[in-house]
Amino acid sequence: MSSTRPSPSSSPSPPGVQRADGSSVRIGALVPLTRPGWVEAGHHLLAGLELAARDVNDSGGIDGRPLELVVRDTAADPRKAVAAVEELAELGVAALAGEYHSVVARTAATRADALGLPFLCSSAVLDALTEQPTDWVARLAPAQSRGWRIYADHLIGAGHSRIAVATQPSVYWASGARILRDHLAPRGGTVIELDMSTLAPTAVCDELVDQRATALLLLVGQPDPAVPIVKAVRGDQRLAEILIGAPAGQPEFASWAKLLGDDGAAIPFLRYLPERLGPLGARVGTALRERLAEAPSFVAFEGYDTVTVLADVLRTHGTDRARIAASWPRVAVEGTRGLIQFSRTPGIGVWQWAWPAIQVVDRDPAQPDRFRILRSG
Known part of the structure; x- marks a missing residue:
């Protein structure tokens, strides 16, 4: 697994982590990692994203190519989110993942829709994630109105x-x-x-x-x-x-x-957790606890499920952005909290997992x- 973060200087890659050289399949990850963002939630979300990326690469990556996360800190700032989406689009990521804050996710989703960049939102629950219905955005978290x-x-x-x-x-x-x-x-x-x-x-x-x-x-x-x-x-x-x-x-x-x-x-x-996790959820929960040095929140599981879904889509449909967006209604992936499938839900303009456990x-x-x-x- 490789996670690329903005840095003022270049530093050596940790052991086992490949540098981006054009051979990897890139996913852009939007995460609040500094204040005024909810930093603790951001760390849990990133832990789940990174763990899933590691597991994907341990199982052969995307048709033999390593999956790479390109991480950008949104800091709960919609303007930073827009800039990050535009930068990640130019860097050639196949899709976007993540974001915790609803207002930030809504801005990111709107920009991703305009750019034709698939976005699988991990945690934001605001019903109106986009102003108009779109095929480019899907969401794992339940809508706020339901919860x-x-x-x-x-x-x-x-x-x-x-x-x-x-x-x-x-x-x-x-x-x-x-x-x-x-x-x-x-x-x-x-x-x-x-x-x-x-x-x-x-x-x-x-x-x-x-x-x-x-x-x-x-x-x-x-x-x-x-x-x-x-x-x-x-x-x-x-x-x-x-x-x-x-x-x-x-x-x-x-x-x-x-x-x-x-x-x-x-x-x-x-x-957003079931009363009892299945075998995959239990295994991931143990690994997340080790990574975080504390009990994982539901947000960490959302992060893991996000990359798991995107990896399945990339393996099945390739890295073309339009084909990824067209695949949302055909997704059927076993996540940590159950079978993940997307559908159109009244009042919600994005492809929605209806519903994770609440x-x-x-x-x-x-x-x-x-x-x-x-x-x-």
Whole structure:
């Protein structure tokens, strides 16, 4: 496997890694690796992408040619993503893979569509990944509307009808709040928005009391302001019974437990894993744990599945970009989380895996490094 990253200087290739010499099959990988991107998620995504590329090359590559990842850091910046897509297209990559942040992925998908460059998006969930339907883009992650409706059902099932959402300005957070409101309203639920661009964490506590909210959802960035909000709410005796939730998955990563300790437990979030992994998923999970030196998140599995699908497409249909894009509806690949196939889904303009497993989970208060499955969908 070879991963090419932008560097101010050239450095020797590690043992066993081939330099790009024109003989490799290149895939461009978009990953948030620096702030303000969610760096921890980016590292997990990249670990999955790289592990799958290594496995592909260990099994003969693409018709005897090594598969090479050409990695670019998007840093959660749509402008950097556009520049990266254009650069990777000029470098001759056969396809694009990756990206975690929905707003960034949407920009990358739009540019890839315009350039005629196939893009298999790993992790972004925003329903409207492109403005118009396209054949150039496919996605592994479930649409936000599906996952967040399952999350809303969990809230109603747990008896919560007055739900506050701490939000920041973003298309992604606004979409999430709208999905929750539309799904909860017919079931007697009320969504109260708290604008974190104007409220301090302590002021959030006062608002929760005044609004008689029984749940607070964190539709905000990690670690700031998510961690200070949790600390403020957990430290306010008036809110001892309130549920804190994080549908976007902030508690999935180890840094959450390190920053919050016991305060970070019992905060339900969404993740995209089956209740039990099959043989491939179990093997990959073990290898990812070794690579990351911690438990792999669902994002790492998404990365692995992305390269696995693209490798199958490249072996079957070759490296011509138009043929790759035309192959999405014919994909049938066994991934770490089940059989991956793409179809057209109402309201979604890209080829969509419908659907990976979805869970609502939290960290066990008795053992914060262990996850409890609260709901599956």
